Amino acid sequence: MLQIDARTNIEELSKALRTVGEKQLPFAFALMATRLAVLVKKGELSVLKARIDRPTTTTLNSLYVKPAKPGNPEARTFFKDAWTSGVPADTYLQQAVKGGRRPHKRFEKALIAKGIMKSGQYALPAASALNQFGNVPRGTIMKILSGLGAAETVSGVQANATGSKRSKRKGNAQKYFAGEVGGTQGVWERKKTAWGDAVRPVFIFSDGEPGYRVILPFYKIADNIVKANRIREFQSAMDTALATKR
Missing domain, CATH: 3.30.70 (Alpha-Beta Plaits)
Incomplete structure (x- = not known):
């Protein structure tokens, strides 16, 4: 200001x-x-x-x-x-104005609190998951947190995927998972293609603290x-x- x-x-x-x-x-x-x-x-x-x-x-x-x-x-x-x-x-916009290292985002804090990501790691978005503005849409982030059982950490309401029919229809728990694929840790999305089932990265876990000019x-x-x-x-x-x- x-x-x-x-x-x-x-x-x-x-x-x-x-x-x-x-x-x-x-x-x-x-x-x-x-x-x-x-x-x-x-x-x-x-x-x-x-x-x-x-x-x-x-x-x-x-x-x-x-x-x-x-x-x-x-x-x-x-x-x-x-x-x-x-x-x-x-x-x-703090990093754009001041530069330097950035703190954990709420999404990352939720993953850390759930034990999905280590406290020293950061979740960096994969290029394929970005929208036209260069961001991962908020709706996608909430679906990921719901599917991973970490939504309540940031939303304060019952938003995690459950075994209910309604929750299964949304399919967040089946669509997203966290783990290591091909030696890379991150959050992944399961997809069906003409050649069969596949996965693509949504967020990659980095041990390095992101810095900004x-x-x-x-x-x-x-x-x-x-x-x-x-x-x-x-x-x-x-x-x-x-x-x-x-």
């Missing part, structure tokens, strides 16, 4: 007082901060689209601007940190945008405040 504070230096403050007067000053500063926050959002989205592979609409729509108010001349540009369901962008230098981008546009937006806000002065 970036906070843009419109409180300014003595020279700008003196100019503002002379131009719009004390009554319109809070409005002008709040307007300047808000406009800068909007510019930051546009700039961040432009870089995000260019550097992140096939970002989802949800990811793009998760960047918000909280406008400044005359009583609090501070605007904010931030990724939404809560959803009604799923993982918020504020969480899954910084893809979206969020704060550097924002700082550059604010510095490049602050004077212009300061003057523009003063003009607007003067035009609306009563």
